[in-house]
Amino acid sequence: MIKGKQSIAFKASPYIExxxxxxxxxxxxxxxxxxxxxxxxxxxxxxxxxxxxESSMQKxxxxxxxxxxxxxxxxxxxxxxxxxxxxxxxxSLGVEQLQIPMFGLYGACSTSGEALALASMCVAAGYGxxxxxxxxxxxxxxxxxxxxxxxxxxxxxxxxxxxxxxxxAFIVGKxxxxxxxxxxxxxxxxxxxxxxxxxxxxxxxxxxxDTIIQNLEDFERKEEDYxxxxxxxxxxxxxxxxxxxxxxxxYDIKERHMDCGMTIFDQSRQDTHAGGSxxxxxxxxxxxxxxxxIASGEWKRVLFVPTGALMSTVSxxxxxxxxxxxxxxxxxxx
Amino acid sequence: MIKGKQSIAFKASPYIExxxxxxxxxxxxxxxxxxxxxxxxxxxxxxxxxxxxESSMQKxxxxxxxxxxxxxxxxxxxxxxxxxxxxxxxxSLGVEQLQIPMFGLYGACSTSGEALALASMCVAAGYGxxxxxxxxxxxxxxxxxxxxxxxxxxxxxxxxxxxxxxxxAFIVGKxxxxxxxxxxxxxxxxxxxxxxxxxxxxxxxxxxxDTIIQNLEDFERKEEDYxxxxxxxxxxxxxxxxxxxxxxxxYDIKERHMDCGMTIFDQSRQDTHAGGSxxxxxxxxxxxxxxxxIASGEWKRVLFVPTGALMSTVSxxxxxxxxxxxxxxxxxxx
Numbered sequence: 001m002i003k004g005k006q007s008i009a010f011k012a013s014p015y016i017e018x019x020x021x022x023x024x025x026x027x028x029x030x031x032x033x034x035x036x037x038x039x040x041x042x043x044x045x046x047x048x049x050x051x052x053x054e055s056s057m058q059k060x061x062x063x064x065x066x067x068x069x070x071x072x073x074x075x076x077x078x079x080x081x082x083x084x085x086x087x088x089x090x091x092s093l094g095v096e097q098l099q100i101p102m103f104g105l106y107g108a109c110s111t112s113g114e115a116l117a118l119a120s121m122c123v124a125a126g127y128g129x130x131x132x133x134x135x136x137x138x139x140x141x142x143x144x145x146x147x148x149x150x151x152x153x154x155x156x157x158x159x160x161x162x163x164x165x166x167x168x169a170f171i172v173g174k175x176x177x178x179x180x181x182x183x184x185x186x187x188x189x190x191x192x193x194x195x196x197x198x199x200x201x202x203x204x205x206x207x208x209x210d211t212i213i214q215n216l217e218d219f220e221r222k223e224e225d226y227x228x229x230x231x232x233x234x235x236x237x238x239x240x241x242x243x244x245x246x247x248x249x250x251y252d253i254k255e256r257h258m259d260c261g262m263t264i265f266d267q268s269r270q271d272t273h274a275g276g277s278x279x280x281x282x283x284x285x286x287x288x289x290x291x292x293x294i295a296s297g298e299w300k301r302v303l304f305v306p307t308g309a310l311m312s313t314v315s316x317x318x319x320x321x322x323x324x325x326x327x328x329x330x331x332x333x334x
Numbered sequence: 335m336i337k338g339k340q341s342i343a344f345k346a347s348p349y350i351e352x353x354x355x356x357x358x359x360x361x362x363x364x365x366x367x368x369x370x371x372x373x374x375x376x377x378x379x380x381x382x383x384x385x386x387x388e389s390s391m392q393k394x395x396x397x398x399x400x401x402x403x404x405x406x407x408x409x410x411x412x413x414x415x416x417x418x419x420x421x422x423x424x425x426s427l428g429v430e431q432l433q434i435p436m437f438g439l440y441g442a443c444s445t446s447g448e449a450l451a452l453a454s455m456c457v458a459a460g461y462g463x464x465x466x467x468x469x470x471x472x473x474x475x476x477x478x479x480x481x482x483x484x485x486x487x488x489x490x491x492x493x494x495x496x497x498x499x500x501x502x503a504f505i506v507g508k509x510x511x512x513x514x515x516x517x518x519x520x521x522x523x524x525x526x527x528x529x530x531x532x533x534x535x536x537x538x539x540x541x542x543x544d545t546i547i548q549n550l551e552d553f554e555r556k557e558e559d560y561x562x563x564x565x566x567x568x569x570x571x572x573x574x575x576x577x578x579x580x581x582x583x584x585y586d587i588k589e590r591h592m593d594c595g596m597t598i599f600d601q602s603r604q605d606t607h608a609g610g611s612x613x614x615x616x617x618x619x620x621x622x623x624x625x626x627x628i629a630s631g632e633w634k635r636v637l638f639v640p641t642g643a644l645m646s647t648v649s650x651x652x653x654x655x656x657x658x659x660x661x662x663x664x665x666x667x668x
Contacts, residue, residue, distance in 0.1 A: 001460050002411075006435045008461055049652050077336075078520055085646065086420030086479075088440045089654070092523060092644035096657055101340045101520035103448055104440040104644075104659075106422045114437055118452065125459030126335050127342055145420075145648075186412055186435035189426060310426035310438075312419065314479075318383050320423070323430055325438075 004218025006186050006211075013180040013332075014123035017130065017171040019287040020064035022057045024139065024165030027276075027284070030265045035288040036166075037064050043140060043165050050140035051090060054083065054167075057280075058094030058136045061169035065132070069171050073098040076171070077128025080115035082106055083136045083279050084163075085145055086312070090136055100132060108308030109204075109233050110187065111135045112168065112283040113327030116304075117184040119172040120329075130173035137278025139163045146197060146313060159199040161235045161277035164264055168283025176334075178295035183330040185215040189310065191323035197309075197316050201238025201261075201274055204307040207324030208234060209245040211305055212253065215328040227299040229253050230290060232282035232306035232326070233261035235275030260285035260306075282306040290331070297333050304329040338552025340520050340545075347514040347666075348457035351464065351505040353621040354398035356391045358473065358499030361610075361618070364599045369622040370500075371398050377474060377499050384474035385424060388417060388501075391614075392428030392470045395503035399466070403505050407432040410505070411462025414449035416440055417470045417613050418497075419479055420646070424470055434466060442642025443538075443567050444521065445469045446502065446617040447661030450638075453506040454515040454663075464507035471612025473497045480531060480647060493533040495569045495611035498598055502617025510668075512629035517664040519549040523644065525657035531643075531650050535572025535595075535608055538641040541658030542568060543579040545639055546587065549662040561633040563587050564624060566616035566640035566660070567595035569609030594619035616640040628667050638663040 003009040021036045028039030038060060045056040058081070066073060079098065082105035083090035091104060107114040112135040119131035140150055142163035148154040172181065190207040208231050216222065223229070234242055239259050246253055260282045261275035286304060293299050307326040316322070337343040355370045362373030372394060379390040392415070400407060413432065416439035417424035425438060441448040446469040453465035474484055476497035482488040506515065524541040542565050550556065557563070568576055573593050580587055594616045595609035620638060627633045640663075645656040 002462060051648055051652060052654075082440070084421070086648065087418075087442065087644070087646040089644065089646045089649040092657060092659075093649065093654060096523045096525055099522050101522050102659070103452065103520070106416070106438040106440045108421065118437065121456065121459065121461060125455065125461075127455060127459075128336060186437070188433050188435050189430045191430055310421070310423065312421040312423045314385055314420065315423040315427065318385060320386075320427060323426060325426075325436070 006214050007183055007218035009183040010124045012124060013182045014120045014172050015175060015177040016179045016291060017173045017175050017177050018065050018069035019170045019291055020061050020068060021284040021287040022061045022167045023284050027164055027166055027264060030270060032264055032289050050138050054090040054136050054138035054141050055094035057167040058091060058134050061167040062098060062132060062134050065169040065171055073100050076100045076130050076132045078122060079132045080105060080119050081134040082111035084142050107325055108310055109277055109279050110306040110308030110325050110327050111279045113306035113329055116329050117186060117327055120181040120184060123172055123174060130171055133170040133172060135279040135283045136167035137163050137280035139165045142278060156273060157198050158273050159237050161200055161261060161274045162272035163278040164276045164281035166280035166284035168287040178334060179291055180332050180334045181329060182332045185211055185218060185328035187211045187326045189323045189325050191321055193321045195321050197311055197322060199237060200277060200309045201235040202241055203309045203322040204324035205234055205238040205241035206245060207326040208242050208305055208307045211326040211328045213249055213251060215303055223251060223253050226256060226301050226303045228256050228258050229303045230258045233277035234259050234307060235261045237274045294331055294333050300333045302331045304331055340548050341517055341552035343517040344458045346458060347516045348454045348506050349509060349511040350513045350625060351507045351509050351511050352399050352403035353504045353625055354395050354402060355618040355621040356395045356501045357618050361498055361500050361598060364604060366598055366623050384472050388424040388470050388472035388475050389428035391501040392425060392468050395501040396432060396466060396468050399503040399505050407434050410434045410464050410466045412456060413466045414439060414453045415468040416445035418476050441659060442644055443611055443613050444640040444642030444659050444661050445613045447640035447663055450663050451518040451520060451661055457506055457508060464505055467504040467506060469613040469617045470501035471497050471614035473499045476612060490607060491532050492607050493571050495534055495595060495608045496606040497612040498610045498615035500614035500618035502621040512668060513625055514666050514668045515663060516666045519545055519552060519662035521545045521660045523657045523659050525655055527655045529655050531645055531656060533571060534611060534643045535569040536575055537643045537656040538658035539568055539572040539575035540579060541660040542576050542639055542641045545660040545662045547583055547585060549637055557585060557587050560590060560635050560637045562590050562592050563637045564592045567611035568593050568641055569595045571608045628665055631667050634667045636665045638665055
């Protein structure tokens, strides 16, 4: 069960039984646009504030996933959810109506990995037939939370990332599907002392490197044992740093690396600078693009590594550094 | 293993092997003052901001618990931690140096219950020998986060609670001690539509009622099967609402109820209005007061129910209600 220093290998691996993705207008116009389950016509989802819109996306994603699995909320034992907003209110107010006993999580943009890890650990341990995982982010609410309200029309440096307006929901359970979670690697906080909240990719790359190498060591695997190693939202800047850091440790993942933040937007025509980011970026991409490729057998084994930058406006203004964290989820075709 | 609708009963119950508490000056002057492991001379703990002071408390609490157990951080498999600040930075920056793989949590003041639940679930499932749980709150950082910076000298209504400056850390593992976690009841979000962030007790009481009754139903127990039913921080206002709500459902817990927020301060001489609150309130009281009473056999079985109010300044300002959540932890003498 326990594997190496930080990992767990499941004896009876849980399945991702079903999933759903909900995204905003810009994400719908991106390369993955036609693959999402729901694309908003605007980014308000029928609400009057960005925060409520984000909650609405979470609720929709959960209900879509439940609907696709022909289940009601009562069939779910526990919910694991989180978002980027202070005190995780997008989740609290988003999942409230479902009335599922819940664990609120915070791992910045790594939250989808944290939630999938805990949900699969709970199913494998026999703590319930099925768990629900949901995470989200919203460009409007995140810019207001971390940088400047959109109406200030603030300029963004090229190293900045574009927070994805989106949510992904996943039903993790014992019922056979074509994707299993066979193992997890829980991440440590990694701090290289960087302080630039407009360059999150650089802040998160060391954590991604740490978790990927730990996963390979714990499971005694090589890079080529994975068809893809997929980070959450390092973006273009973070990816090149990740490659450099991995090379220093004599690992090379260039050929098999994919980053959700680089996949969800088209940098050349969408003005998204260093790429997409946010709790919703990795989650929506996993549901819409990665899981179908694993389910079809195109990819047999994938290491999914959502990455998070741990900071708040208060810690940033007080001069604290921005450490990163990343959790690894091993997904296999079956 | 699964018990009723929301609970888990452990076959091999994990132990709380060791714990530690660190509190501020005011808490040290309260009724439990002499019982805490460490009392700060001021509330800054050697740091220059309230946020860093809170991180410092968390680090001290973890290191004290490890020291009392004669363990190094390397002996801990996973850490479960959280606090009240936006994006949980007190925890991220507090536990960073320990370099333990971690799960960041957010359940407002219920976080100590959420963390103890997940840690005991992981130990019972065989995911590691030992887990570390830590939560904190700080009066200065919390007032700034949720209400007004202290230097505004804002007046507080009598229904307001006083956020405890404190942290509690717990080592949950397989090694025998005199306190076991024999079961958990994971809470749902309960929303009575209240919107007053200066009356958290009223916002949280319905959730406490829901979780306590669910625990009694799931485990097929009566009130008298517990020597104490201990809520986190309902305070004086919340307690009387809890009693009323329980009575409506034909339960009476008056004789055996204790609230950490009413125990940690002396209302008559400490000007703390409706009582203490915060992630650190229930955690520090558990470590300093509740666990010793269970370990000594004075109390054989206790239901520990930390309670949280789910809100942020943004959700509050946008007119959202303040729902509550509460998690139940069954602690038994052995």
